[in-house]
Amino acid sequence: MLVPIKSSELWRIIPAVATGSQFAKCTGNGQKILQRVLIAVIGGVVSLLISQNQLSTLWGPLWLIISFVFFLYLLWGPIIEAGRLNSQLRKYSTAAIFEGRIKNLYTREQVEARREQANTDGILELVENRRTWLCLELEDSDGYLAEIRFPLNKKHHILYRGAIVYCLILSHNKDFSSIDAISDIWLPKLSLWVGAYPYLLRPAFEELCRRRIKTL
Structure with missing residues (x-):
C-alpha cells in the first residue's frame, strides 16, 4: 500500500542538516x-x-x-x-509511505576495497576487503516493489519473510510508475530499523505512519 505525503512532510522527516546518527x-x-x-x-x-x-x-x-x-x-x-x-x-517531487512486507531475504558478499600487498616472497598480490550485505526484497498487495541492501550485523537475525515493513519511496512520477529511491526501513513489530544510511528522522516518521495509516 502506498500513502502519498506532502512535500512539507517529506522535508520534515528528511532533514537538510545532518543529524547525530547521520554524522556518525x-x-x-x-x-x-x-x-x-x-x-x-x-x-x-x-x-x-x-x-x-x-x-x-x-x-x-x-x-x-x-x-x-x-x-x-x-x-x-x-x-x-x-x-x-x-x-x-529531498529533491523528489513525489513521495509516499510504503506499507508492505519482506518477500525474500538473502546475503551477498560485496567488495568494499582493493589494495596491493606484498606476500612473504615479496610478490605483490591483490587483496580484497569483503563484507556480507543483507538484501531484502519488498512487496505489497500489488506485488514486488524494490530491493534494499545494507551491511549485515547480529541484530538482523530476527528478520524473517513476511515481516511488516514501512519506508519512504520516492519517484519523479506522480503515479509511481517507477521507484527512483527508497529510504531506510522501519519494522514496528520487531522494534527495528534497517538500512545502509539513516535518511529519516525516525521518531517523526513513526508518528507520521501512525497518523496516516490507521492499522498502526
Whole structure:
C-alpha cells in the first residue's frame, strides 16, 4: 500500500542538516577517518605556512581562515556528506509511505576495497576487503516493489519473510510508475530499523505512519 505525503512532510522527516546518527554514519571507518586526517593536516599546515609568508599582505588573513577550515575538516566533512545524501531524497517531487512486507531475504558478499600487498616472497598480490550485505526484497498487495541492501550485523537475525515493513519511496512520477529511491526501513513489530544510511528522522516518521495509516 502506498500513502502519498506532502512535500512539507517529506522535508520534515528528511532533514537538510545532518543529524547525530547521520554524522556518525558519514564519519566512516578507520580508513576514511585516516584520509580525512591527512587532508586536514596537510591542507591546514600548507595553508598556515602560506599565511605566515603573506602576513604583510591582504591575503594573509584569508589564508589563515583557509587553514582553520582545513583543520576542521574532520567535523565539516561528514556534515557536508550527510547533507548531500539527504538532498538526493529531498529533491523528489513525489513521495509516499510504503506499507508492505519482506518477500525474500538473502546475503551477498560485496567488495568494499582493493589494495596491493606484498606476500612473504615479496610478490605483490591483490587483496580484497569483503563484507556480507543483507538484501531484502519488498512487496505489497500489488506485488514486488524494490530491493534494499545494507551491511549485515547480529541484530538482523530476527528478520524473517513476511515481516511488516514501512519506508519512504520516492519517484519523479506522480503515479509511481517507477521507484527512483527508497529510504531506510522501519519494522514496528520487531522494534527495528534497517538500512545502509539513516535518511529519516525516525521518531517523526513513526508518528507520521501512525497518523496516516490507521492499522498502526
